Amino acid sequence: MAITSGKVLVVSDYDRTLAHEKDGFFVSEEVKRRIQSFVERNYFAIVSGREKRLMDIFAKGLKPTAWVLENGTLIFVGDEEILNAPRSWFQIREEVTSRLEKMGINFSVGRVIVYVNNRGFTDQELSQLREICDVEYNRGDAMILPKGINKASGIVKLKEILKFNGKTIGVGDGENDLKMMEVVDVKVAVGNAVPMIKEVADLVLKHEDGEGILELLDLIDSGKLTKKTN
Known part of the structure; x- marks a missing residue:
């Protein structure tokens, strides 16, 4: 089935999707220009586990329709910042960081979420943490989030904001x-992409990282993007 009519909303991961690891995760000027052209006619949101302060460095000058950051917990549209997490989370987060300290696990804290780099939890540790929060992995790193909050809930909230x-x-x-x-x-x-993403995908792009984004936007603009019908 072709995706040809009306405005579309592209929601894109950042690391290893929009920007190359070999480039230090700085987005290329070509990709910036292409996204800015695309948002003149459609919507483009960057959905990432990263913090906004880092996006302002790695993607300096890029102005998508929106940023859905810290794995869906913070949304930025223009000058507006929207918290997509319950206020009670910040008290729960204190308990989370206390448990991590007792486990001897190094971590850092974003505006909302907790980051654990390159550390696999034991089954027992993971079970204990998931009593009070969600834990998501990304290529070996872990992000600790409020229950039920993730990239999906961030996208749903963004669609509500944009109507x-x-x-x-x-x-x-x-x-x-x-x-x-x-x-x-x-x-x-x-x-x-990792195998599990390719398995669920309607389309696996020929190109990697930023070049893949350019390929995708070309398919959308040419009306050649299709969706599986089975």
């Missing part, structure tokens, strides 16, 4: 993009 009811196209590469794929109309994997 958008058209087709949504999600593109990603890693494990924490699986939730995102559950709430989009067309699932797209960049060429360097």
Whole structure:
């Protein structure tokens, strides 16, 4: 089925989807220009586990329709910042960080979520944490989130904010993009995506990272993007 009519909303992961690891995760000027051209006619949101302060460095000058950051817990549209998490989370987060300290696990805290880099929890530790929060992995790293909050809930909230009811196209590469794929109309994997993302995708792009995004936007603009019908 071709996706040809009306405005679309592209929701894209950032690391290893929009920006190359070999480039230090700085988005290329070509990709910036292409996205800015695209948002003149459609919507493009960047959905990432990263913090806004880092996006302002790695993607300096890029102005998508919206940013859905810290794995869906914070949404930025223009000058507006929207918290997509219960206020009670911040008290729960204190308990989470206390448990991590007792486990001897190094972590850092964003505006909302807790990051654990390159550390696998034991089954017991993970079970204990999931009593009070959600834990999502992305290529070995972990993000600790409020219960029920993730990239999917962030996208749903963003669509409410934009009052958008058209087709949504999600593109990603890693494990924490699986939730995102559950709430989009067309699932797209960049060429360097992990197997589990490629398995659920309607389309696996030929190119990796930013080049894959350019390929996707070309398909959308040419009316050649299709969705599985089975």
